[in-house]
Each structure stands twice: as structure tokens, then as C-alpha cells.
Amino acid sequence: MKPSMLFKLDQLANRLVELDELLMSQDATANMDNYRKMTREHAELSPLVAVYRQYQGALDDTAAAQELLSDPDMKEFAQEEIDGARERMAGLELELQKMLLPKDANDERNIFLEIRAGTGGDESALFAGDLLRMYTRYAERNRWQVEMVSESTSDLGGYREVIVRIVGNGAYSKLKFESGGHRVQRVPATETQGRIHTSACTVAVMPEADELEDIDINPADLRIDTYRASGAGGQHINKTDSAVRITHLPTGLVVECQDDRSQHKNKASAMKVLAARLKDAQLREQQSKEAATRKSLIGSGDRSERIRTYNFPQGRLTDHRINLTLYKLDFIMDGDLSELTTALAAEHQAEQLAALGD
Numbered sequence: 001m002k003p004s005m006l007f008k009l010d011q012l013a014n015r016l017v018e019l020d021e022l023l024m025s026q027d028a029t030a031n032m033d034n035y036r037k038m039t040r041e042h043a044e045l046s047p048l049v050a051v052y053r054q055y056q057g058a059l060d061d062t063a064a065a066q067e068l069l070s071d072p073d074m075k076e077f078a079q080e081e082i083d084g085a086r087e088r089m090a091g092l093e094l095e096l097q098k099m100l101l102p103k104d105a106n107d108e109r110n111i112f113l114e115i116r117a118g119t120g121g122d123e124s125a126l127f128a129g130d131l132l133r134m135y136t137r138y139a140e141r142n143r144w145q146v147e148m149v150s151e152s153t154s155d156l157g158g159y160r161e162v163i164v165r166i167v168g169n170g171a172y173s174k175l176k177f178e179s180g181g182h183r184v185q186r187v188p189a190t191e192t193q194g195r196i197h198t199s200a201c202t203v204a205v206m207p208e209a210d211e212l213e214d215i216d217i218n219p220a221d222l223r224i225d226t227y228r229a230s231g232a233g234g235q236h237i238n239k240t241d242s243a244v245r246i247t248h249l250p251t252g253l254v255v256e257c258q259d260d261r262s263q264h265k266n267k268a269s270a271m272k273v274l275a276a277r278l279k280d281a282q283l284r285e286q287q288s289k290e291a292a293t294r295k296s297l298i299g300s301g302d303r304s305e306r307i308r309t310y311n312f313p314q315g316r317l318t319d320h321r322i323n324l325t326l327y328k329l330d331f332i333m334d335g336d337l338s339e340l341t342t343a344l345a346a347e348h349q350a351e352q353l354a355a356l357g358d
Contacts, residue, residue: 001055001093009052009096016045048099055092061085101352106207106283107173112149112276113205114163118181120199123188125154127310128201130333131182132162135175137335144168149269150257156190163273165208172207177321177344179205180305186312196313200306207283209275217275223247224267229258246270253277322347 019042022028029035062085068078115131117124139146145167152160166175183200191197209215229243243258244266255277257270309318315329317340324343326332332340 001089001096005096005100008100009048012045013049013052016042016049019045048096051092051095051099055089055096058085058088058092062089097353097356098349101349101356104173104176106176108170109172109207110165110167111171111175111205111207112163112165112273113175113178114161114203115159116161116202116204117154117159118200118202120184120197122154122156122158122190123184123197124199124201125158125160126156126188127158127182127184127199128160128162129158130184131201131203132159132164134333134335134337135166135178136164138175138337139166139168139171139335141335141338142168142171142174144171148259149273150255150259165272172205173345174341175205176207177341177348178203180307182308182310183306184310184312186310204280206276206280208272209279215275215278217248217271217278221249223249226263242266244270246274248274248278251278251281253281319344 019038023035023038023042028038062082065078065081065085068074068081071078113135115128117128120127136146147165147167149163149165151162154160181200181202183198185196185198187194188197223246225245225247226241227243227245228241242261242263243256244263245254245256246267247254253274255270255274257266257273260266260269307319307321309316309320310329310333311318312329314327316325316327317329317332318325319340322343324340326339328336328339
């Protein structure tokens, strides 16, 4: 193990001892905010230090066995002890490296999921609907809440564009690798000669921003228009100018929301989406800089980048970034994304570990 890593682990182990003493002191709960911060830090450090102590134990076992090597009667036993301890140390070192990897500050956030139909006309819009159902079913499996924010339906069903808010612990960490171009190959329902068509949708997964802390939006940079809502919504939705369109003048970003009868609620929803898009733009700029120096699973953040193909005739899904092919498309489209999300997270982790070794 590198000396710098040992030094850091020693510091964290000492910090845990310090926290134990602070939390046991009589005035620990005098400041509840500080007490909660300390308990949270303690909970984060405890598993890491526990593994580090196992590593130190294996290191001590190696040193003790080394002393027995000079004894002819104990040499074979000692060598077995050394080999076993070194094997444990190698596994524990890798585990410690993973635990020390920098955590994405957005991982536990709720998300806005945006799906837009691309090339392929009505078939693309239908596929956008299929993707929304896939992510909704996945959210249900994780017991997350899904809220419709904005939708633009197509004539034959599906969506030209749809935005939903997904509320749940770890939503961004599980779905952050879904951003990009999703291509589908299948025979459309409207195809009379049985020909396979190719169409595409783009998906954007944006961590929900705290407008007050994360994103500074100057009211002078906004143009807010209200208009009469159209489409589904019952007999009342079209009678007032409840729909809201917000344009962020410096970037040209436009957000529309008309799903609620209340103009106030539509404006609040649109502001949340705008804040998420601005935060997402910052993240993509950062990812683009990272991608310039090394391969990044998230890529440059370019939404037009094709990341996945769904081939219905063959029942096959292929993720092009990690060269993963799964022949379980029916299950995946029903929200069984766990194998896919786990593989993407593992590849990202391997990429981070490789970057540490550079």
C-alpha cells in the first residue's frame, strides 16, 4: 500500500477515536446541529476504519510469521501464514481503495428525467413512451415516487417530450449513466410490410438542484410568459392562462410547464426544472474537461452520443460504452435494470481506481 494512502487511513482512524470521545462527552448534545454532523461523520468513517483495522491485523500476522521462518520446524507453517495474510491484505487494500474513492455529491439527490423523441417520427415518440414506462417501473421496484412535470404527447401515443421528477434515496446514483442517445430497432405497429425500422430518443438525467444553494438565478435573466394550456387536462385546464414558459436569456434554455391548473404551481415546477438544467450544464462542462484527459463513462455529456441499442427482434440490449449485451429485453423494458445499472457503476468505479493509479 502506498505511504500516502496509509497516512490518510491513519488520520481517519485517529479522527474516529476523536469522534468517539466527543460523542461520549457530557456536552455532546449541547449543539444538536453539530451533534448530528458528528454522528453522520462517525457513521461514514466506522466501516472504513473497521476494514483498515483488518488490514493492520493481516500486516501484524505477516510480521509475526516472518519471525518463524528461521525455525526449520515452523518454516512451512509460517510460509502458509504469510501467503494467506498477503492474500487477505490484497483484497482488503482494494476494498479500502474503493471506500476512499471520492463520492459524487449528487448521488443521493432526486432527479428530473427528460426523454425526447428524436429521429423516427411517430415510432420515436412511441419508444419515448416505452422508455418512460421502463424507468417508471424501475422506480417502483426501488419504491421511489414519480411525478409528472411536463409532457407533450404525439398523435399516435407516446411523447414528443416528457419530463418527470423521481423522488427517492440514491435516484441519481442509480440512473446518472442513462443520459445519452437510446436507439431502438423494431417493426413499428404502423409497418405493413414487416420491415425493421431504426429510431432514437435522447435521455437526460439531471440531479435536482437546490436553487438557493446550488444555482444562482438572476430574476433579470428570466423572461416569463403565460399562455392557455392545451392538450389533455379536462374541461377546466384550458380556461385560464395557467401554462408557464420560462426563458433563461443568457443560455437560451426554455422550460414549459402546463400540467397543473395553478399558474403558481406550474411556475414553481418550471423553475425547478430550469435550475436542474443549469446545474446539469455545469456538470456536463466539468465532465467534458475530464473526458479530454481520460475516457469517461459519462462521456463528454453530449446528449447526442449513442449509448445503447434496443433490438426487439433479437430481444437484445447492448450498452456500447461497456460492451455489455443482455438477451433479456422484455424484462429490461419492464423495469428490470439492476444488472445494467450495477455493471455501469462497477465500470465507473474501475475507471476511478485506474485514474488513482495514474
